[in-house]
Amino acid sequence: MGTLIINELESQEEILEAFPxxxxxxxxxxxxxxxxLVMEAKERDMYRLFALYDQRKIVAVVxxxxxxxxxxxxxxRECDLITESNGYGEILLSYVHEWAKEND
Numbered sequence: 001m002g003t004l005i006i007n008e009l010e011s012q013e014e015i016l017e018a019f020p021x022x023x024x025x026x027x028x029x030x031x032x033x034x035x036x037l038v039m040e041a042k043e044r045d046m047y048r049l050f051a052l053y054d055q056r057k058i059v060a061v062v063x064x065x066x067x068x069x070x071x072x073x074x075x076x077r078e079c080d081l082i083t084e085s086n087g088y089g090e091i092l093l094s095y096v097h098e099w100a101k102e103n104d
Contacts, residue, residue, distance in 0.1 A: 060088035
């Protein structure tokens with residue numbers, strides 16, 4: 001592992017850059033369907049998409065959304081998690097955990 005950076009993917013270019021990694025998990029989606037669903041989920045469901053970069057290359061992606069239920073109260077639901085190597089998933093899940101704590 002080299003230099004690791006985690007960024008939220010917000011622009012069309014950033015979201016599409018993550019498609020090859022996400023497509024390993026969501027093989028039923030083509031690039032257009034993936035992008036359209038990400039955008040709709042961001043607008044309607046507060047979906048957040050983050051990528052882990054190792055030396056400027058996306059090596060893992062996580063999509064999640066904050067939720068509230070009467071049963072659990074406030075929590076974050078991880079919807080998508082895909083990595084290209086061992087260890088990256090743990091890094092992203094730790095990041096999501098910290099994000100959840102910082103965002104109540």
